[in-house]
Structure formats: C-alpha cells, structure tokens
Amino acid sequence: MNTSRILNLLSAVALLSLLQVCSAGLLTDPAAVSNKKYDFVIVGGGTAGVIMAARITENPRHTVLLIESGASHENIPLPLRAPALGVRSGSNEPWTWNHTIVPQIGLENRTFTYQTGHILGGSSYVYGLYTRSTDQIYDKIAKVSGDNGWSWNSLVPYFNKAEGFILPGNGSEWSGSDFESSAHGTRGPFNTRLPIFPNDIDPFIAQLVATVPGFSKRHDISSGKALGVGVSQPSITKAGSASNVATGYLTPDVLARQNLDIITGARATKLTFKSSPSGPVANGVQFTPSPNANTTSVFANNEIILSAGAFNTPQLLQLSGIGSSTLLKSLKVPVILNSPQVGRNLRDHVTMPMQWLASVNTTLDRLQNATFVTEQTALWESTGAGILTASVANHLGFFRVNSSVFDAQTGDPSAGPDCAHYEFLFRDCWQSFTLPYPGQGSYVSMGMQVTSTSSIGTVTINTTNPFTSPLIDPQYFTSPTDIKIGIQGVRAARQAYGSPIFKDILVREFGPNPNATTDAEIEAMLRHSGTTLFHAVGTAQMAAFNSGVEKGVVNPDLTVKGVKGLRIVDASVIPVLPDAHTLAPVLAFAERGADLVKAAWP
Ligand SMILES: Cc1cc2nc3c(=O)[nH]c(=O)nc-3n(C[C@H](O)[C@H](O)[C@H](O)COP(=O)(O)OP(=O)(O)OC[C@H]3O[C@@H](n4cnc5c(N)ncnc54)[C@H](O)[C@@H]3O)c2cc1C
Incomplete structure (x- = not known):
C-alpha cells in the first residue's frame, strides 16, 4: 500500500472515530453524552464558556462538550431580545440564577436577589452596555500576574476580535465627535453600536x-x-435586538461542527480527579438535569475548563474538593487541594x-x-x-x-x-x-x-448540595x-x-x-x-506563576494552581475590578483564554 493510501485510510479512521465520539448540535438528553470522552469539557455556557467552545472547535481535531445548566438559546424570551426590557432586578426569572446574598452589614443588614444569566449565553443576555474600562486596569493585572499578555496593549486585539461595532447610519443623532472608529473591532461576533x-x-x-x-x-x-x-455603546445588533454571545458566536456553521456538542439543562455538580505522580489531574465532570435525577459522567482527554461565572465557579471548585481545607473538612468534602483563595477576593460595583x-x-x-x-x-x-x-x-x-478625601494609610483605591x-x-x-x-x-x-471599590467579599459553600446557592457575601x-x-x-x-x-x-x-x-x-x-450593579469578579483570582495557592487560584495562563488538566476562564479569574462594566473584559479574557488553550494543545 502506498503512503498516500495509508494516510487516506488513517484519516478516514480518524474521522470515523471522531464521528463516533460526538455528533454536533444542541443536546438535552444526558444519555447522548454519558461516559463519553472529549478533548475538552467546558462547564458553563455563558459569556466566556460559549466563546471558548466556539474558538477551540475552530481546530477540527479538538472535540468539545459544553455543559450549560440553563436552557438553550432557541426561543429566547422577549425581555432578553428587546434591549429596553432587560432583566428587572427582584423579579425571579426562569432564565436567571436568583441568588440571595447574605445580609449586608454595610447595607443595614439588607439582603436581595442577585441575578445572573441562566441560559446558553449566560449573563451576556442581561442588560448590555459595552465598556472596556481604563487601560491602567489591565496594566495593573499584567503587573500582579507578571504576564504582559494581560496589559491593555496586548488585550486590545482581543477586545477587537470579539467586537462587531456597527457604525451609526444616516439620520443618527450621533456624529463623528461621539466615537472613534479606530477604538473598535468591527468584524467580531458581539455587536455594539451607539444608541x-x-x-x-x-x-x-x-x-x-x-x-x-x-x-x-x-x-x-x-x-x-x-x-x-x-x-454609551449598547450591545445591540443591526436588527435592533440585544446582542448576546450565543447568537453571536454559535452561528449555524459553528453549531454544525462535528467536533462540538452542547448539552443544556445540565447542572455540573462535581469535577472528578485521578491521581498522578505530579499531583491530581482533573479528568471528568458529573452533571444532572435536576436534583432527583441520575448523575451522568463525562471525561476529558486534555482539559476541563470551568466557565460557570464568579459565583458558581468557586462553588463547583469547593464542591469538588478545591478550596480552603478548613472549610472542606468542616463539610466532610474530601480535600483534593488546599487552595485558600477560592471564593475570596469577591469584588463588585x-x-x-x-x-x-x-x-x-x-x-x-x-x-x-x-x-x-x-x-x-x-x-x-x-x-x-x-x-x-x-x-x-x-x-x-x-x-x-479629589485624592484629599482618602486617608494616608489606605490611599487611593x-x-x-x-x-x-x-x-x-x-x-x-x-x-x-x-x-x-x-x-x-x-x-x-x-x-x-x-x-x-475596596470592599472585599467571599463566596463559600455551606452545604454539599450543588442545588443550594453558595453563601455570597460581597461586603458592600x-x-x-x-x-x-x-x-x-x-x-x-x-x-x-x-x-x-x-x-x-x-x-x-x-x-x-x-x-x-x-x-x-x-x-x-x-x-x-445602595445595591449591586452585577459586576462580580475575582473569586478565583489570577496570580503570578511563581506564587503559590496562598496568592491566587489560577496562573497567568488560567490553569489552576496545584492541579493538572483544569483551567478557569470567566469573570472569577479577573484579579482587579475593572472601573466600568465587566462584559467586555470577560469577552477579551475569553478570546485570549481560547488562544492560550490553542497554544497549549496545537
Ligand atoms: C443583571 C446583570 C446585568 C449586567 N449588565 C451589564 C452591562 O450592562 N454591561 C456589562 O459590561 N456587563 C454587565 N453585566 C456583567 C457581565 O454580564 C458579566 O460580567 C459577564 O457576563 C460574566 O461572564 P461569565 O462568563 O463570567 O459568567 P456568565 O455569563 O454568567 O456565565 C456563567 C454560565 O455558567 C452557567 N453555569 C453556572 N453554574 C453551572 C453549573 N453548575 N453547571 C452548568 N452550567 C453552569 C450559567 O448558567 C451561565 O450560563 C451584567 C451582569 C448581570 C448579572
């Protein structure tokens, strides 16, 4: 048999095995993926998770399963499509997680509902003002992480890659003095524009x-x-609908990819690990459609990527045995890794x-x-x-x-x-x-x-029931x-x-x-x-490679410190609270996060 025939045969076998591993599309039946192995399993199909899935599967050799707890983005309800309707705080919607924050001592012991997106596309659905924040935020992140790749200049191409800025048309009330077209990306999947x-x-x-x-x-x-x-630069499409990452990134050709499976209505309850000479290796995810249903397991050849957001990512880490060992032992959760910063450093506006x-x-x-x-x-x-x-x-x-309002000890925050x-x-x-x-x-x-802000809060589980919200204490x-x-x-x-x-x-x-x-x-x-503006970050914060788990949860390449096979890409890794709304920073972090994964697994 000549070389080209052998290669053809091998490619056919490879293609066949790929097709057996997964069939592209939106799934809801756990049996369709039960015990299957993918190269990457992504937990959380929100802002970051959708981008990770779409970008990683650009390489047809990589198989990906995206697990989302909420419903799929088909038949999106009107309030999520019409920009003016949005999510009204306090009303518990089926497409939001309706977390209750613990009584806030700084807010007269008040408590309130803290909603985040519970749908394929996550919190990119709820509201929508696009703001990139100030360059010095990212330069500080580059400094604390020791990775210049997180600096403003390095991230601008990633902001641009995600953004599809629509220039104002004839008859718009805005003129060239109201925006700078060179400050925007115009070909990305996430639409922004002037009002x-x-x-x-x-x-x-x-x-x-x-x-x-x-x-x-x-x-x-x-x-x-x-x-x-x-x-302002609201996230609104050419058709006048609210932008979201699911519609923007999961286009029909992406959904048709044979190497991408997406399962919705699937709540990840635990990550599983195997031991190795170099420490624990994350190798699987367990999920279930409802509290009383059976648990389904799926496995990863390369990595599990956690993108469940600033509250659910630390919750899932703690449920899986990664967190403060004191906390885990108090709840009888077997300790995989004592990582005390998990759930700390909650920052919000x-x-x-x-x-x-x-x-x-x-x-x-x-x-x-x-x-x-x-x-x-x-x-x-x-x-x-x-x-x-x-x-x-x-x-x-x-x-x-005026900086004179700050006392000398605490200084300018x-x-x-x-x-x-x-x-x-x-x-x-x-x-x-x-x-x-x-x-x-x-x-x-x-x-x-x-x-x-300088107030620093926490996210902590107080039960091993994955269907109970963690204790969210922003300390406003x-x-x-x-x-x-x-x-x-x-x-x-x-x-x-x-x-x-x-x-x-x-x-x-x-x-x-x-x-x-x-x-x-x-x-x-x-x-x-006072209340929240829904911009939580920092609960699995990034710290320099040479710093230990006492300083941070992830390395600058977003891999989790102290374990192998696990990466976090979502708002929880952002160590410095942006000085504006947090969607655009998450878009840029996810775009770079996907490139980091591609570089690690060429
Ligand atoms: C009400 C509200 C209004 C906002 N308004 C703006 C704004 O106007 N401008 C702006 O820039 N930013 C805004 N933000 C902030 C911005 O939307 C978020 O910072 C950003 O979307 C966070 O992205 P993420 O990927 O970290 O999390 P998310 O987008 O929330 O994604 C997390 C995903 O994980 C899923 N998930 C969680 N746990 C599990 C599990 N156990 N198993 C499976 N799936 C799971 C969730 O359902 C969700 O889809 C707003 C946020 C909220 C909540």
Whole structure:
C-alpha cells in the first residue's frame, strides 16, 4: 500500500472515530453524552464558556462538550431580545440564577436577589452596555500576574476580535465627535453600536458637557481612557435586538461542527480527579438535569475548563474538593487541594440610583404602561425599531474624587490616575433596584456607582448540595473608602442635574432621599438604598506563576494552581475590578483564554 493510501485510510479512521465520539448540535438528553470522552469539557455556557467552545472547535481535531445548566438559546424570551426590557432586578426569572446574598452589614443588614444569566449565553443576555474600562486596569493585572499578555496593549486585539461595532447610519443623532472608529473591532461576533433611540435628556447632557466644568466630553469611552462624559455603546445588533454571545458566536456553521456538542439543562455538580505522580489531574465532570435525577459522567482527554461565572465557579471548585481545607473538612468534602483563595477576593460595583421628577411625559417610563408595551412590541417585532430599542442609558460618565478625601494609610483605591472612582448612568426613566416605580409620573435617574471599590467579599459553600446557592457575601460599603467615594458621587450627581441647564426637563430631586445633605445623611442614604450593579469578579483570582495557592487560584495562563488538566476562564479569574462594566473584559479574557488553550494543545 502506498503512503498516500495509508494516510487516506488513517484519516478516514480518524474521522470515523471522531464521528463516533460526538455528533454536533444542541443536546438535552444526558444519555447522548454519558461516559463519553472529549478533548475538552467546558462547564458553563455563558459569556466566556460559549466563546471558548466556539474558538477551540475552530481546530477540527479538538472535540468539545459544553455543559450549560440553563436552557438553550432557541426561543429566547422577549425581555432578553428587546434591549429596553432587560432583566428587572427582584423579579425571579426562569432564565436567571436568583441568588440571595447574605445580609449586608454595610447595607443595614439588607439582603436581595442577585441575578445572573441562566441560559446558553449566560449573563451576556442581561442588560448590555459595552465598556472596556481604563487601560491602567489591565496594566495593573499584567503587573500582579507578571504576564504582559494581560496589559491593555496586548488585550486590545482581543477586545477587537470579539467586537462587531456597527457604525451609526444616516439620520443618527450621533456624529463623528461621539466615537472613534479606530477604538473598535468591527468584524467580531458581539455587536455594539451607539444608541438607536433618542432620550429626552440627550440634548441637555450635550449642554452639560459643553459648559459645566468637571463634566467634560469623552470622545470614545472604549479608547482605554474614559474619564468624562461619553455617549454609551449598547450591545445591540443591526436588527435592533440585544446582542448576546450565543447568537453571536454559535452561528449555524459553528453549531454544525462535528467536533462540538452542547448539552443544556445540565447542572455540573462535581469535577472528578485521578491521581498522578505530579499531583491530581482533573479528568471528568458529573452533571444532572435536576436534583432527583441520575448523575451522568463525562471525561476529558486534555482539559476541563470551568466557565460557570464568579459565583458558581468557586462553588463547583469547593464542591469538588478545591478550596480552603478548613472549610472542606468542616463539610466532610474530601480535600483534593488546599487552595485558600477560592471564593475570596469577591469584588463588585455598588450602585446608588437617584431619581428626579421630570416635566415631560416622553421618558422611557412610558414602558410602565402595558398597553403601550404591547403596541411597541408589535412594532419592534415587525421592524426592529421603536422604543424597545432604547438602551439602558445614552450617556455614561466616569469621574475621580479629589485624592484629599482618602486617608494616608489606605490611599487611593484606584488602579491608576486615569481610572474612575465612580460612574454615572444618565437614565431617561425611573431607576431603582430597591424602590418600585411610584405608579405615575416621568423621571430621570442617575445611577451613581462606586467603581474603584475596596470592599472585599467571599463566596463559600455551606452545604454539599450543588442545588443550594453558595453563601455570597460581597461586603458592600464595609470599606470606609467606598463610602467616601459614594458621598462625593452623590454630591456630583446633584451638581449635574441641579445645573440650570436641566430646568426645562427636571422639576426636582425626588428620591431616594433629597433631604440627605450632610455627609452623615448621605452615608445613611447609601447604606439604606445602595445595591449591586452585577459586576462580580475575582473569586478565583489570577496570580503570578511563581506564587503559590496562598496568592491566587489560577496562573497567568488560567490553569489552576496545584492541579493538572483544569483551567478557569470567566469573570472569577479577573484579579482587579475593572472601573466600568465587566462584559467586555470577560469577552477579551475569553478570546485570549481560547488562544492560550490553542497554544497549549496545537
Ligand atoms: C443583571 C446583570 C446585568 C449586567 N449588565 C451589564 C452591562 O450592562 N454591561 C456589562 O459590561 N456587563 C454587565 N453585566 C456583567 C457581565 O454580564 C458579566 O460580567 C459577564 O457576563 C460574566 O461572564 P461569565 O462568563 O463570567 O459568567 P456568565 O455569563 O454568567 O456565565 C456563567 C454560565 O455558567 C452557567 N453555569 C453556572 N453554574 C453551572 C453549573 N453548575 N453547571 C452548568 N452550567 C453552569 C450559567 O448558567 C451561565 O450560563 C451584567 C451582569 C448581570 C448579572
């Protein structure tokens, strides 16, 4: 037999065995994958997990199983498709994990629901303002990890690779001075653009940035420098729908790949390990569709990749025996690896929505009227236009406080002099996660969030039941520095909306407490009404290669320290809280994470 015939035969055998291992597509029956071996098993089909699956299977030699606990992205419900509807905090939806955070001592012992995406595509479905944060955040990550690949300059190609920025068309209210096209990727799967639906407050904000010192215009908030007020970049597709990674990355040709299986409705409950002379090796995942159903096992030849998000990734590690040995022993979980940083370093943004009564009746509060929503839904479904294309906010602002407010001991908590201490979302409607819409009237809100936070929280299991949420304790406002920034942010919000510029649209400050004026009163208001902006990171933080498990959970290549065959790619590895919203950082981390995997397994 000549060489080419042998090669052909070998390729045919290889192809046949590949087809036997997996058949492409969306699966729900555990029997379809039971006891199968894939090169990579990815746990969590969210923002990072979907990107990992799509990118790794670009190499036809690699077989991948993606395990997602939520439903598939077929038949996406209206609130996840229409940008203006989004997830409303407090309402427990079937497509969200409805975690309850532990009572927060910094928030008058309040507790609330913390939702994250529970659907193929994960939290990329819920809301959608695209912000890359400041370059100095990534340069700090490069410094703490000792890997220049995480610096801003190194990550820009990955931000660009993920992003499909849509240039504003004719008739847009925005011009070239509102964005910098070279700051964006235009060919990536995740669509971003400038806002489509005009807000009543847009022209007033234009005047604010033109005339009031301290609110200067930022040309493009994605350029690596964001201080000032800029036009927002919502994640909305050309068709006027909310972008998400599932629709963006899992295109029909990707779903048709013979080397990719995706199983939905499958909750991973445990990672399994085998021993080796060089330590434990992760080799399998157990999952089940429901608490009372049988457990199914699948196995990995190369790696298991954990992408279950900032709460569920540390939970799954701890359930599997990777975490603080004291914690694991107290719950009688066999210890695979004492890794005390698992579930530590939970960082998040804390927000303080403030509301002003508006004198116009055309704000987005019209969406409180069910009949109007029905009419607008029909319009949007048929044309992709109308008020349902409205984004969360058409303008964002990023600001610093005077460094004299920080005491000498703790110093400035930001990652660098260009980073924001707090952020504004200029919203054309009632916004509050703690107070319901008052039932009538039109409002303009300021979502003021502390972006350079110092409060550090934890995620800890207190049961071995994988269907029970871990204890999530973000420790909001336990750092006095966060309160100091919050007080300055509230004063600055009043300075902005209190400007005479807004006299034709704003009647008066309405809530949550316009009478809070002294520092002590504003602090009380922050503690009474503050809540999350859903930007949790850091619970499996990255640290330098030569540092041990006392310093971090993963290495700069995102492999888990102390074990083999396990990598984490999601928000939990980000060691420094970005000073803006966290979706774009996760997109960039996942794009680079996929390249790291490809380099390790050529
Ligand atoms: C309500 C909300 C609003 C937000 N708004 C914005 C915004 O406007 N702009 C912005 O930039 N960022 C925003 N974010 C933050 C951003 O969406 C997240 O930082 C990012 O999506 C996190 O990506 P991830 O891959 O780490 O996790 P996720 O995208 O949450 O993915 C985790 C996935 O793992 C699955 N999973 C978890 N446990 C298991 C298990 N045991 N077995 C199987 N599957 C499992 C989940 O179902 C989910 O699909 C928002 C987040 C939330 C929750």
